[in-house]
Amino acid sequence: MSQTKVLLLDGGMRKNGTSSSLAKTIKRQVENKGQTAEITRLVEYFDGKHMISELKTILNKSDIIGIIAPCYVNTFPYADIWCLEQLICGYQKEWQGKMLFAVAQGGMPDLKVHQSILHVSEHFAEETEMKWAGGLIIGMAPLIDGAPLENCGFIGRRLVKNMDRMVDRLLDFGHIPSALQNKITIDIPKILNYPLAFFLNYIVKSSLKKGGAGDPYHKPYCS
Amino acid sequence: MHITVLDGIEGISQLEDLLKLTGEQYGISYTYLKLEKMDIQPCRNCGGCSTKTPGECLFKDDTPEVMKSLVKSNLVIMATPIRFGGFNSILKKALDKCALLGLPFFKVDKGSLYHPGRYGETMFTSLIIGISRSHSEKQKQSFRQLAKQNAAIMRVPYQAVIVEDNDMLQVKDVILSLLREEQYI
Ligand SMILES: Cc1cc2nc3c(=O)[nH]c(=O)nc-3n(C[C@H](O)[C@H](O)[C@H](O)COP(=O)(O)O)c2cc1C
Numbered sequence: 001m002s003q004t005k006v007l008l009l010d011g012g013m014r015k016n017g018t019s020s021s022l023a024k025t026i027k028r029q030v031e032n033k034g035q036t037a038e039i040t041r042l043v044e045y046f047d048g049k050h051m052i053s054e055l056k057t058i059l060n061k062s063d064i065i066g067i068i069a070p071c072y073v074n075t076f077p078y079a080d081i082w083c084l085e086q087l088i089c090g091y092q093k094e095w096q097g098k099m100l101f102a103v104a105q106g107g108m109p110d111l112k113v114h115q116s117i118l119h120v121s122e123h124f125a126e127e128t129e130m131k132w133a134g135g136l137i138i139g140m141a142p143l144i145d146g147a148p149l150e151n152c153g154f155i156g157r158r159l160v161k162n163m164d165r166m167v168d169r170l171l172d173f174g175h176i177p178s179a180l181q182n183k184i185t186i187d188i189p190k191i192l193n194y195p196l197a198f199f200l201n202y203i204v205k206s207s208l209k210k211g212g213a214g215d216p217y218h219k220p221y222c223s
Numbered sequence: 224m225h226i227t228v229l230d231g232i233e234g235i236s237q238l239e240d241l242l243k244l245t246g247e248q249y250g251i252s253y254t255y256l257k258l259e260k261m262d263i264q265p266c267r268n269c270g271g272c273s274t275k276t277p278g279e280c281l282f283k284d285d286t287p288e289v290m291k292s293l294v295k296s297n298l299v300i301m302a303t304p305i306r307f308g309g310f311n312s313i314l315k316k317a318l319d320k321c322a323l324l325g326l327p328f329f330k331v332d333k334g335s336l337y338h339p340g341r342y343g344e345t346m347f348t349s350l351i352i353g354i355s356r357s358h359s360e361k362q363k364q365s366f367r368q369l370a371k372q373n374a375a376i377m378r379v380p381y382q383a384v385i386v387e388d389n390d391m392l393q394v395k396d397v398i399l400s401l402l403r404e405e406q407y408i
Binding site: 012014017043046070073074076077085108110112113115116120122123124126194196201207208211213215217218220221222 | 372
């Protein structure tokens, strides 16, 4: 039997950011199940490091395509949308019936603020006649901040376990069950957002100190 | 009263003419930005706008022109063709840079986390125009949801309208009624 080929489109702008860490985990999980996976960074096509035609070629050769992207102002970053637009320009019939899934991750714990990434991916699948396999949304991504998931304690372990189930489902060419989303969602009571904000502000203040910036409240564009 | 138009429409758009007419008729100042023609580099999430040059991007491009206009605006009009139920890349290149309008710190309001504005709260009203070319109801729904989330993250009042095939008469009506509602005309 021929191997299933999974293509993972890393939509992160940082080379070793959280999108990249999630993509690496999925790649490993696919390979552990005896199939092949390849990661390619979308921003490198935007930057002209590779040609979009090369992306189309690897897409043609893949059976399952996954987009793993950070949430920028509620949806995909600019460079990722640009790549999707370029892909649709040369839409190829060969993509028909391939499976597409997405993993969205962002800073805020409220998952609905990242929902557009899954919507956009689903509509992209419709327009290219790929089969939409669903996706997962991961909030509070700064807690991962590009680290290997295995080093992220309870949160990381929970993600690894449920992403592995997601991979099982995808390799069976099935839809990602919504129950998996519930399993990775940390439903924190709203009241806990106060200590969370305190903790996140502590991290921000430490990095500001390290960066040596001046006044963090500076208003460069005030007339 | 100042209006900024972030025009993400590809190719010729009648939005500039429409703004010119409205501006002249009602004595309103405006900045029209044809984003397609602007050099706005993607945000690389380098963190420099918090840790090195607060509120400014380290990369030198046309972003300051956009920001200078936004911070003095009462109304911001954003226009984009509906692209996969969201915004196109041309509008998105400017929107990503709007992160510069927020502070890196977190606050909680009504139980939800948010970044407070660098230039104060509720800076402007936002009008988000989606151009549809017979898009499915599902794509339009996704677009409306994204517009709602965007206004929520920027903590600004908003209206989202979807017009079929660049119907500029409808756009004009929407702008005028918004200006009336806000008592600018
Ligand atoms: C320009 C910009 C906009 C962002 N907008 C949002 C947002 O709207 N909601 C959110 O939860 N996080 C937002 N974030 C945070 C990122 O989603 C988060 O840091 C993510 O983990 C970055 O992914 P990466 O590590 O792969 O670069 C934004 C970050 C940047 C740089």
